[in-house]
Amino acid sequence: MSDSKPLNEWVKDWEALQRQYLGAWSDMLQKMPGAAQPAPAFSTPFGAMPAGMFGAAFGAMPPGMSGGAFGAPPAPAAGWPEGFEQWSRMFGAKGAAGGAGDTVERMLEGGKAYVGMLKSMLGGLGSDAMGAAGGNPAQAWLDAMRGGMGAMPGLSMPGMDAMSANPFLQAIRDIAGQGAKGFGDLPSSFAPFLEQFREQNLSWLRMPAFGLGREHQEHYQRSALAFIGYQNALRGYNALLLKASQRGLELMEGKLAEHSEPGRTIDSPRALYDLWVDAAEEAYAEIALSDEFGKAYGELANAQMRLRAQIQAEVERVGTDLGMPTRSELDSVHQRLHDLRREFRDSQRGSGAIADLEAEVEVLRTEVARLNSALEALRLDANAAPAKDKAAPSKAKSPAADATVRAGKARSKAKKASAKRVGAKAARAAAEAVPAAPIVPVDAKRKPARAGKRASAASARPRSVQRKTKDRRAQRRARAKIALVEQDSAPAARPTSFGDAIDAMRKRVDRSTKPGRLKSVAAQFVGSYKSASSRKRSGKRRSSK
Amino acid sequence: MNPVRISPQKAIEEAAKFQQKLAAGMKTLRELGEVEYGATEKEEVYREDKLVLYRFKGKSRPTAKTPILIAYALVNRPYMVDLQDDRSLVKNLLALGEDVYLIDWGYPDFSDKYLTLDDYINGYIRRCVEAVAKRSKAAKINLLGICQGGAFSLCFASIYPEKIRNLITMVTPVDFHTPDNMLARWVRNLDVDLFVDTLGNVPADLMNWCYLMLKPVRLNQQKYIGLVDILDDKAELTNFLRMEKWIFDSPDQAGAAFRQFIKDFYQGNKLMLGGLKIGRESVDLRNIGAPVLNIFAEQDHLVPPAASRALRGRTGNDDYTELAFRGGHIGIYVSGRAQREVPTAIHEWLSAR
Numbered sequence: 001m002s003d004s005k006p007l008n009e010w011v012k013d014w015e016a017l018q019r020q021y022l023g024a025w026s027d028m029l030q031k032m033p034g035a036a037q038p039a040p041a042f043s044t045p046f047g048a049m050p051a052g053m054f055g056a057a058f059g060a061m062p063p064g065m066s067g068g069a070f071g072a073p074p075a076p077a078a079g080w081p082e083g084f085e086q087w088s089r090m091f092g093a094k095g096a097a098g099g100a101g102d103t104v105e106r107m108l109e110g111g112k113a114y115v116g117m118l119k120s121m122l123g124g125l126g127s128d129a130m131g132a133a134g135g136n137p138a139q140a141w142l143d144a145m146r147g148g149m150g151a152m153p154g155l156s157m158p159g160m161d162a163m164s165a166n167p168f169l170q171a172i173r174d175i176a177g178q179g180a181k182g183f184g185d186l187p188s189s190f191a192p193f194l195e196q197f198r199e200q201n202l203s204w205l206r207m208p209a210f211g212l213g214r215e216h217q218e219h220y221q222r223s224a225l226a227f228i229g230y231q232n233a234l235r236g237y238n239a240l241l242l243k244a245s246q247r248g249l250e251l252m253e254g255k256l257a258e259h260s261e262p263g264r265t266i267d268s269p270r271a272l273y274d275l276w277v278d279a280a281e282e283a284y285a286e287i288a289l290s291d292e293f294g295k296a297y298g299e300l301a302n303a304q305m306r307l308r309a310q311i312q313a314e315v316e317r318v319g320t321d322l323g324m325p326t327r328s329e330l331d332s333v334h335q336r337l338h339d340l341r342r343e344f345r346d347s348q349r350g351s352g353a354i355a356d357l358e359a360e361v362e363v364l365r366t367e368v369a370r371l372n373s374a375l376e377a378l379r380l381d382a383n384a385a386p387a388k389d390k391a392a393p394s395k396a397k398s399p400a401a402d403a404t405v406r407a408g409k410a411r412s413k414a415k416k417a418s419a420k421r422v423g424a425k426a427a428r429a430a431a432e433a434v435p436a437a438p439i440v441p442v443d444a445k446r447k448p449a450r451a452g453k454r455a456s457a458a459s460a461r462p463r464s465v466q467r468k469t470k471d472r473r474a475q476r477r478a479r480a481k482i483a484l485v486e487q488d489s490a491p492a493a494r495p496t497s498f499g500d501a502i503d504a505m506r507k508r509v510d511r512s513t514k515p516g517r518l519k520s521v522a523a524q525f526v527g528s529y530k531s532a533s534s535r536k537r538s539g540k541r542r543s544s545k
Numbered sequence: 546m547n548p549v550r551i552s553p554q555k556a557i558e559e560a561a562k563f564q565q566k567l568a569a570g571m572k573t574l575r576e577l578g579e580v581e582y583g584a585t586e587k588e589e590v591y592r593e594d595k596l597v598l599y600r601f602k603g604k605s606r607p608t609a610k611t612p613i614l615i616a617y618a619l620v621n622r623p624y625m626v627d628l629q630d631d632r633s634l635v636k637n638l639l640a641l642g643e644d645v646y647l648i649d650w651g652y653p654d655f656s657d658k659y660l661t662l663d664d665y666i667n668g669y670i671r672r673c674v675e676a677v678a679k680r681s682k683a684a685k686i687n688l689l690g691i692c693q694g695g696a697f698s699l700c701f702a703s704i705y706p707e708k709i710r711n712l713i714t715m716v717t718p719v720d721f722h723t724p725d726n727m728l729a730r731w732v733r734n735l736d737v738d739l740f741v742d743t744l745g746n747v748p749a750d751l752m753n754w755c756y757l758m759l760k761p762v763r764l765n766q767q768k769y770i771g772l773v774d775i776l777d778d779k780a781e782l783t784n785f786l787r788m789e790k791w792i793f794d795s796p797d798q799a800g801a802a803f804r805q806f807i808k809d810f811y812q813g814n815k816l817m818l819g820g821l822k823i824g825r826e827s828v829d830l831r832n833i834g835a836p837v838l839n840i841f842a843e844q845d846h847l848v849p850p851a852a853s854r855a856l857r858g859r860t861g862n863d864d865y866t867e868l869a870f871r872g873g874h875i876g877i878y879v880s881g882r883a884q885r886e887v888p889t890a891i892h893e894w895l896s897a898r
């Protein structure tokens with residue numbers, strides 16, 4: 001305000017202008033008929049209004065709005081915020097096109113709060129308050145807000161109804177008003193359930209329940225207690241919001257003081273509003289980062305979830321009674337579906353391993369082809385020097401000893417390979433699969449050690465059991481014999497050259513389908529190839545000597 | 546001296562002007578059609594459940610040999626990176642010759658409530674990375690993770706270092722327990738099991754309420770009062786509405802994934818402290834062998850800079866670069882400065898590797 005004018009005069013001017021403005025506003029609205037004819041262009045204290053706009057607006061008004069809303073415009077004394085209500089009715093969520101409805105609603109809510117606050121800051125105060133505040137309307141407003149908050153029954157209410165005059169809390173409440181469901185709000189569909197809790201006398205909540213209906217009674221008791229718990233948590237949370245609001249006023253005071261110097265004074269309502277926003281946010285951040293707020297926030301969220309869970313259980317019970325599918329049933333199905341999908345994915349990842357192995361085998365095949373060519377070349381070399389080659393076999397080890405060495409080497413190679421992919425199992429398989437190694441059935445190896453024990457145990461058994469045991473033993477022997485015959489016949493099929501051995505290996509690889517089998521074959525191949533190569537090299541060295 | 550010197554005439558004029566702008570703006574608002582978003586042409590290259598993997602098409606063929614896969618957060622829609630023609634990280638990267646892919650997570654519904662972080666990271670992201678690698682015939686790809694998607698990317702790069710050539714994180718929280726992390730302080734006392742068991746999926750409205758409550762007056766009131774100032778500018782208004790759509794066009798959060806994210810990241814701070822497991826896989830940031838470019842916003846109220854900066858010295862590669870952007874969590878994609886600075890920085894950093 002101007003320093004040159006007495007305070008009372010300032011307030012009078014302000015009120016007069018406000019009346020003038022709102023009077024013009026009311027006139028404008030009254031001149032706007034509820035009918036849909038386009039309104040002529042008209043002038044207001046704030047300039048010319050486009051005619052087409054209002055015609056279009058009225059054309060799009062919701063039914064029932066046109067006459068009533070504009071037939072009774074707010075009295076000038078009602079203030080600017082009410083004007084926003086009318087804006088909202090004209091252009092709000094239902095009126096705005098292009099998905100901008102929510103934004104318009106938010107904007108109008110913000111605008112309403114903004115001018116409402118300015119009104120209370122600049123014009124809503126009596127001259128007494130202004131005088132007490134030393135002629136500073138903002139200070140008077142701060143004092144009034146602080147005084148009002150002190151008198152507010154802040155700790156006796158679960159919501160913020162008593163705090164509607166507080167712009168900070170109003171801003172927070174507006175968030176919920178715009179559809180966002182926070183922890184301070186419960187879905188409206190919960191209302192019928194909550195109503196019964198409100199009506200209940202707390203005295204019965206701790207009473208034991210009996211008989212057929214005891215489970216139901218206990219459920220209702222738990223629900224009512226959850227509701228009370230939620231109210232308490234909400235009260236604690238709101239108390240901290242109130243504290244943040246009060247702190248905001250303190251900070252605002254400090255910020256105003258910073259603007260007392262010449263050249264830094266605030267000369268527009270918007271600047272004053274922005275300053276208040278800065279103070280309010282700063283204060284809120286201070287409180288919201290505190291442990292106390294974190295606990296209150298967590299407790300509010302938890303309390304609301306407890307209450308929701310109780311109500312959901314009740315809905316589920318009713319749904320079951322009515323033969324409706326319930327949330328739990330669907331959850332159960334979804335969970336099983338997800339479990340199955342994970343199993344399937346796991347098995348797919350397993351088959352991915354097979355694909356990796358197949359790719360590895362493919363690489364090995366290429367290598368084998370290359371080696372075949374190299375071997376062929378070596379064979380030609382060997383044919384070119386027969387005398388030297390003949391000397392070599394005399395120094396060679398016996399087949400059994402050679403096989404043992406090869407098996408040992410294969411084991412050691414396979415063990416090294418296991419560091420990468422091939423495990424100890426593959427190493428054993430590689431050792432067992434060396435063609436020249438004499439294969440002895442496991443039973444045969446253990447037989448001498450177990451024979452005595454078996455004989456003594458067998459003599460203690462009934463004759464029929466002994467016969468069956470004998471039969472089974474005979475079957476095992478027969479199987480072992482077949483295995484031995486197969487092994488015995490193996491030398492007949494033994495490859496005559498390394499290339500043949502590779503071919504045989506390839507065939508075995510082709511027959512293999514299981515990943516473990518592939519691993520073992522791959523390891524076997526590596527083992528036999530390396531031992532063959534090493535034999536060849538040693539042969540060459542010997543022949544070169 | 547009295548700090549407030551507002552003449553009644555000026556106050557009335559300002560209020561009247563406000564109303565006047567509002568009136569004129571209403572006309573503009575009514576004339577606006579549905580806001581559109583997404584500036585760059587894209588093709589679908591892979592689809593699974595509600596997820597779609599897109600490849601963006603630039604005006605010319607990409608010159609970069611290694612493609613970039615963008616993994617966005619689950620809590621908002623990924624079209625923020627390609628919001629409109631003059632505000633598009635994607636478009637700018639394409640113009641610089643990069644080959645850009647994007648994971649669109651879709652909108653989870655109740656049938657997705659049992660999706661876990663294992664499903665997202667070892668499942669969806671892994672398969673997307675493989676799909677991109679296969680399509681581009683690259684053994685490794687560049688991964689660009691944004692916000693929560695950045696945290697996922699760190700996990701992925703730790704579990705599958707052999708699949709990632711370079712890792713870029715944008716506004717990514719690593720240390721969830723910095724003193725200025727308001728969200729982290731709020732959820733520390735949350736009984737997340739009760740929360741998820743009750744809600745199933747976490748509703749988008751509830752998430753948005755939490756975000757608005759970070760700065761309740763600024764985000765819920767002051768912003769809209771500021772909107773009145775641009776109501777007469779159709780282009781600006783369209784931009785505002787597009788951004789507004791993005792802010793509130795939020796998917797619900799799959800319950801099981803949310804549960805683990807809150808427990809292990811926000812409450813346990815395991816990405817920072819260790820002990821994090823995604824499915825059967827352990828996450829250790831030291832396993833990240835790829836060079837890292839960590840971009841954060843200096844005025845970020847959702848992911849404080851300190852939360853992002855914590856990545857320094859924690860990966861397994863000394864090749865670590867930080868880029869501090871002067872702006873906020875959203876400005877880092879859509880501000881004018883972001884268009885000039887961020888894509889260029891990413892491109893140059895990648896080109897040097």
